[in-house]
Amino acid sequence: MELNIVELSRLQFAMTAMYHFLFVPLTLGLSILVAIMETVYVMTGRPIWRQMTKFWGTLFGINFVLGVATGLTMEFQFGMNWSYYSHYVGDIFGAPLAIEGLMAFFLEATFVGLFFFGWDKLSRVQHLVVAWLVALGTNLSALWILIANGWMQHPVGAVFNPDTMRMEMTSFYDVMFNTVAQAKFVHTVSAGYVTASVFVLGVSAWYLLKHRHVELARRSITVAAAFGLASALSVVVLGDESGYTASHAQKMKLAAIEGMWNTEKAPAAFTAFGFPDMKDRETHYAVHVPFVMGLIGTRSLDIDIPGINQLVKESADRIRSGIKAYDALMTIRQDKAATPPAVRQTFEQHSADLGYAFLLKRYLDDPRQASDAQIEKAAWDTVPAVAPLFWSFRIMVLLGFSFIAVMIYFFWRSNFRRQTYPRWALRAAVAIIPAPWIAAELGWFVAEFGRQPWTVDGILPTALSASHLSVGDLALTLVGFVTFYSVLFVIEMGLMLKYIRKGPVQDVAATDEWMNRHHSRLAGTHVMPTASLTPAE
């Protein structure tokens, strides 16, 4: 297959997926924050909390639709651009996608309309249940898509079937409870919660700086800081869990992220800084922190973490083993039922390495004819580009820790300093609004780029996965999607800013009524002139 087709398909997937993930994290987190606010409203009956629910709900809605719009493409582009991938692993990969639709998309999409249109048609408790169902639906969809993605990182519960020339599921349980998938799920939704918390915090800080909507802003900061602190801690802890699972599942990715060329004596040091160099196969000017890598990766002091050079040697061995599997497969395909049992046995023995033989398809049609030089080259192909991974990962981690610091600070001010915030802190909160998006995009970059050259780790090379399209097809859709998304993104930002500037819709009648009742309860009287009351703000 032409390589530029594969590169263009990758670029298109990267663009559409990363655009999609501009909207998803906010949806994940804001759906929960809004539901929390509405819960407080239903429990206390105070109209300010209803106002908050509606205000943040409006922003949630503006963001949500673009998540839906960009998500549509995601559901279909595996088939459009990654036809052989879809054939080869659809038996496993398709199931979580379909269940996601059945279990999660229906839930969120059916109730999101009622959330906006149902205020007058439902009781308070009913509406609250609707809000929580929307939040549940969005979070469940993350679960299933990460089960699918987790399988691409760490394919378990499946085996190659020579009759159908594809991977087939052997255990749905293993696919569902894949450790990599579970760690990724909690890490990803926590990242979404942090994103939404930083967003709510930043917008509220802006109101406080402008002395507008102070009541709403103060309360929003209190909720966002508490929720954000828990989430920011969880994102880092579970990111560490991802690192731990990666040390078993994706050794090469881990070594590349670390820029670790040779196996070090356990416990390995963590490279805090340095310049990885693919040509010299060395990380220049490296600054090491002793022991840390061994602790994160293996949670022990005596287990080695293999370096890139050692892993490449392993890859070369697996390519040779894969060639044996490939050879047996060709015989099986020719003889079908009449295949000698010895050949079947050889195949079974080596079939786990079949994908490694496919790495050679970049260089020649028949992997069995490969020279030693070609095998060596293909083995080095299993190393993803080290420097971009090394840096992306470090920036992401740095941002992750900074979110913890920010949330601790605001949590402390909101709970122990009577919700007073110095102006420099408020300005900082506004300034960091884009940071969680940067961290999330970098995280996905590390996860997906770090898996290269595979679409499914060790099973199917990316170069083999793409559809047989033409440059014309891809150029048109790539330009089309990017232009289209960019225009929609600009429109979305415009509306977001418009509604943030506009602020919450004040429900004066409801506020007055509530204040009236509240005061009359306290005073033991039913008469309270409305005019003398200041509304909640």
Added chain:
Amino acid sequence: MILYELVPYDVLRVLWWVLLGVLLIGFAMTDGFDMGVGALLPFVAKTDLERRIAINTVGPTWEGNQVWFILGGGAIFAAWPPLYAVSFSGFYLAMFAVLAALILRPVGFKYRSKRDSATWRSSWDWALFVGGAVPALIFGVAVGNVLQGVPFHLTPDLMSIYDGSWYGKFLGLLNPFAILTGVVSFAMLLTHGAAWLTFKADGTVAKRARAVGSVSGLVTMGAYLLAGLWLAFGITGYRVTSAIVTDGPSNPLYKTADHAGSWLVAYADRPWIVVAPVLALLGMTMTVRGLRNGGEGSALLWSKLAIFGTIATVGLTMFPFILPSSVDPQSSLTVWDASSSHQTLFVMTVATVIFLPIVLCYTAWVYRVLWGKVTADDITGHSETVY
């Protein structure tokens, strides 16, 4: 004894062929009227208030309806991976057009009334029109092409390869028969949208929808009959020429097939399937009658029957073919060789049995909460919250 072997492979394959139909029909019955309303927008609603009435008849529920489409994609991926791999890469630019049009809808619905500018609103109205009309047309065009066979072949590795240049592939889809089937689906969803608006909208909008729907209903019927005649006398069918193995491995190249004879052979082999076109025509007739005589809910129900009958006609006529290949009939995908594995089909069946009834229950509840006509007062009274 392994659990999934409780249900034989061929039974699961037929079940998932039926479920594929259920998903397509569910999509056309629910999101079909959303698309119809979009396509009708410029014709049945002239003023801003009228347009908002029309839009808000589907405003709260269209998003859930669209999930039928997304789930359709996911279910094809899970249950019919070769179909997912071959069809979407083959109809590449057509799929791109459908997606681009559908992407306009969520944004159009949500953003349209968030600014007061007339240019802003009329731009989004056109976006909603495109989001309804283009997919409605393309889905029918795709069906017309599937009935004629699609120019792909499978390599021994089961990689699918299409013949022709990229734009040629796209233009090739627009052949006369496919355009006719495109008209069927476009007119059918337009009628469905009109039936929905007479049921759900108030005043002038409903009146105009009734008028448009009575005409488009007749067009649907005429185009459907014409397409049927064309299929009978002008289109060559496909047939499997090797012995049919219903529980073999999912490898299309294990069979042989040819492009000969007529699709209508199916009606000789299984005469009962004639019930599908009969129901389609009955539904179409009664929809037009309902729209003319002032029936509201009844026209919508009959229109659903028309959709059911039409989609069932295509599926039953082609069985066991799902996607025939015009250049290499052996590569054609059929019910017996294009499914996922026995175990995956079983897992998916369990998931469907658990979740589909739950989905149907809460969807019904939501429609009940939102029961009743959308009136001008609903819009002006809640200008901030409605679309």
